[in-house]
Amino acid sequence: MVSINIQNLEKHYGKVKALHGLNLEIADGEFIVLVGPSGCGKSTLLRCVAGLNPISGGDILFNGTPVGHLPPQDRDLSMVFQNYALYPHLTVAQNLAFGLKVRKTPAEEIEKRVKWAADILAITPYLDRRPRALSGGQRQRVAMGRAMVKHSNAFLFDEPLSNLDAQLRVQMRKEIRALQQRIGVTSIYVTHDQVEAMTMGDRIVVMKDGRIEQVGSPSELYTAPRTRFVAGFIGSPQMSFVTAQADGHQMTLSDGTVLTSATAATGAVTLGIRPEHFLDHTSEANRLTLDVTNQQVVGTSTSYFANLGGGEIEVIRQGSDTERPATLALGIRPEHIMVFDKDNKRIAA
Amino acid sequence: MTVSAQDTRTDRLIRFVFLAAMLIFFALPIIYLFSTSFKTPDDVLQGRLLPEAATLKNYPNAFAHVPVLRMIWNSIAVALLSGVITLVIAVPATYATIKLSAFRKTVPNITLASYAAPPIIALIPLFYLLQTANLMDSVLGLALVHGLMNLPVAFWLLKSFVNDIPAEIDEAAWIDGAGYWHTLFAVILPLIFPGILATALICIILSYNEFLFASALTFSEASRTITVGMSLFQGERLVNFGQMAAASFTGMVPIYLIAFLFQKHLVGGLTQGSIK
Numbered sequence: 356m357v358s359i360n361i362q363n364l365e366k367h368y369g370k371v372k373a374l375h376g377l378n379l380e381i382a383d384g385e386f387i388v389l390v391g392p393s394g395c396g397k398s399t400l401l402r403c404v405a406g407l408n409p410i411s412g413g414d415i416l417f418n419g420t421p422v423g424h425l426p427p428q429d430r431d432l433s434m435v436f437q438n439y440a441l442y443p444h445l446t447v448a449q450n451l452a453f454g455l456k457v458r459k460t461p462a463e464e465i466e467k468r469v470k471w472a473a474d475i476l477a478i479t480p481y482l483d484r485r486p487r488a489l490s491g492g493q494r495q496r497v498a499m500g501r502a503m504v505k506h507s508n509a510f511l512f513d514e515p516l517s518n519l520d521a522q523l524r525v526q527m528r529k530e531i532r533a534l535q536q537r538i539g540v541t542s543i544y545v546t547h548d549q550v551e552a553m554t555m556g557d558r559i560v561v562m563k564d565g566r567i568e569q570v571g572s573p574s575e576l577y578t579a580p581r582t583r584f585v586a587g588f589i590g591s592p593q594m595s596f597v598t599a600q601a602d603g604h605q606m607t608l609s610d611g612t613v614l615t616s617a618t619a620a621t622g623a624v625t626l627g628i629r630p631e632h633f634l635d636h637t638s639e640a641n642r643l644t645l646d647v648t649n650q651q652v653v654g655t656s657t658s659y660f661a662n663l664g665g666g667e668i669e670v671i672r673q674g675s676d677t678e679r680p681a682t683l684a685l686g687i688r689p690e691h692i693m694v695f696d697k698d699n700k701r702i703a704a
Numbered sequence: 705m706t707v708s709a710q711d712t713r714t715d716r717l718i719r720f721v722f723l724a725a726m727l728i729f730f731a732l733p734i735i736y737l738f739s740t741s742f743k744t745p746d747d748v749l750q751g752r753l754l755p756e757a758a759t760l761k762n763y764p765n766a767f768a769h770v771p772v773l774r775m776i777w778n779s780i781a782v783a784l785l786s787g788v789i790t791l792v793i794a795v796p797a798t799y800a801t802i803k804l805s806a807f808r809k810t811v812p813n814i815t816l817a818s819y820a821a822p823p824i825i826a827l828i829p830l831f832y833l834l835q836t837a838n839l840m841d842s843v844l845g846l847a848l849v850h851g852l853m854n855l856p857v858a859f860w861l862l863k864s865f866v867n868d869i870p871a872e873i874d875e876a877a878w879i880d881g882a883g884y885w886h887t888l889f890a891v892i893l894p895l896i897f898p899g900i901l902a903t904a905l906i907c908i909i910l911s912y913n914e915f916l917f918a919s920a921l922t923f924s925e926a927s928r929t930i931t932v933g934m935s936l937f938q939g940e941r942l943v944n945f946g947q948m949a950a951a952s953f954t955g956m957v958p959i960y961l962i963a964f965l966f967q968k969h970l971v972g973g974l975t976q977g978s979i980k
């Protein structure tokens with residue numbers, strides 16, 4: 356198990372620049388999640404670490420040793436693919452044993468490790484089956500088993516759960532995380548799903564257009580996003596944004612509403628408010644009465660869509676409200692109004 | 705919509721007539737050949753389907769005139785050996801081109817171009833090459849030529865099978881530590897086996913039927929193939945069609961046997977992908 360150090364990593368596909376000089380340090384045993392919209396370069400970064408894509412510049416270090424020039428065979432990693440990529444002609448047991456056999460592990464050691472992994476993953480009954488005779492969830496476990504048996508330097512996951520149904524996905528998230536903690540292996544996990552990122556990662560790397568937008572713990576990204584992109588990407592439902600004119604702490608919206616933010620600024624800004632941060636009308640400094648345009652009941656809470664400052668914002672309140680109210684009387688704390696400058700950077704409070 | 709008994713009966717009739725027509729179309733030449741092999745020279749000139757006075761003499765005479773069995777044996781040896789040569793080169797070449805992107809753009813084009821070129825272009829260079837290599841007029845020499853000749857066909861057939869295997873399967877093997885040859889033998893070969901079998905059969909059949917190179921590059925009994933043997937019945941004065949038919953029919957047997965025995969693999973291999 357290793358620490359992974361990514362230094363000025365660049366990757367071009369011909370003329371297409373996929374990664375623009377990334378820097379990232381991953382501690383030994385850390386579970387780090389790469390998240391971002393489709394096409395932002397997550398898989399490219401992961402595949403560069405794996406050695407599957409040759410790098411165009413910079414380097415990758417395992418425990419301080421440069422490995423950027425090594426082929427995938429010599430990096431001693433484990434990878435779980437989105438389509439699992441199990442060997443179709445081999446049984447489950449042979450799939451798990453393949454990498455160990457390649458490395459000339461003694462037969463009894465192979466048997467021991469296959470049994471160990473199969474026990475943990477509860478796939479012992481299927482050891483003699485071929486992948487095509489397994490369900491999606493079982494294949495996923497076999498793919499995990501193939502990664503586990505090798506005692507490799509690090510685990511790499513490329514959207515391993517996106518082929519599973521929602522229920523199984525939630526369960527496998529927990530299992531993968533528990534397994535990773537049990538083994539203590541350094542892991543890089545790619546997903547486009549921010550909920551998956553928030554629930555699994557020790558730290559999250561938010562990527563956009565081949566660049567790292569922000570690195571931080573789930574709570575850091577939630578409470579202190581550095582950019583409007585991160586603020587909008589992290590959190591569910593999404594943060595609502597309205598434009599405003601700032602004069603110190605006073606933010607004037609286009610409809611004349613004035614809000615007080617804990618952050619001071621001047622000129623044109625964008626305000627960001629998370630739907631779950633709205634409170635009852637009476638309790639707070641910022642009081643709003645909003646026209647409700649739409650509403651959805653989501654389990655025990657209700658999502659309202661309302662007009663504010665010429666845009667539509669989302670408001671989450673507890674309780675399942677099936678009757679749509681004409682207006683909502685709400686409060687919002689000054690520290691819950693984030694302010695972004697015209698370059699979409701968040702202005703610190 | 706319900707299908708009445710009347711409809712199915714007409715359907716069946718139409719299908720029967722269609723299949724019968726196809727069968728006659730494809731079987732008639734073979735039946736005619738078979739029948740001709742029992743005709744006297746006079747009968748042949750009549751041009752009727754069935755001989756007037758059937759004779760069994762054509763077979764022993766043909767075998768006496770030309771060493772038919774020896775030539776069939778040569779053909780089989782050349783075909784099998786060339787099949788092996790083709791696959792030994794084509795399988796790793798296809799893998800390297802498709803999966804390792806070695807000359808990914810050029811190889812498909814070059815193979816296609818060389819296949820499209822008339823083979824006669826290669827004849828004289830091959831003639832001198834074989835002479836220099838001391839492989840003129842030998843089973844090995846012709847097998848080598850056929851083996852190389854069939855490379856484009858094999859490449860294009862194998863290409864689709866190799867393409868069918870998701871890239872992640874190779875990548876998983878590499879990450880598991882397997883080198884490129886190891887991956888080829890332990891992962892790719894088992895997965896494209898139906899394709900390899902079908903490709904082998906097609907290359908063997910192509911070699912068995914080949915005439916141009918065989919006629920130019922083999923001339924002694926030790927290496928002449930049956931396709932060349934067939935042409936020997938064209939004497940200076942007249943063609944002995946009865947004997948020629950007898951020899952042709954005998955020469956057809958091995959290839960029909962192969963096609964018949966392996967037809968499941970041939971059709972199955974070419975129509976179904978390797979990954980299911």
Ligand SMILES: Nc1ncnc2c1ncn2[C@@H]1O[C@H](COP(=O)(O)OP(=O)(O)O)[C@@H](O)[C@H]1O
Pocket residue numbers: 368371372373391392393394395396397398399400
């Ligand atoms: N093999 C490739 N050839 C050319 N461009 C590629 C290739 N793979 C990825 N790209 C491009 O690189 C960018 C990043 O892709 P990728 O890493 O797959 O994104 P993600 O995994 O975040 O969806 C995209 O613009 C994509 O089109």
Ligand SMILES: [Mg+2]
Pocket residue numbers: 397398399
């Ligand atoms: Mg991806």
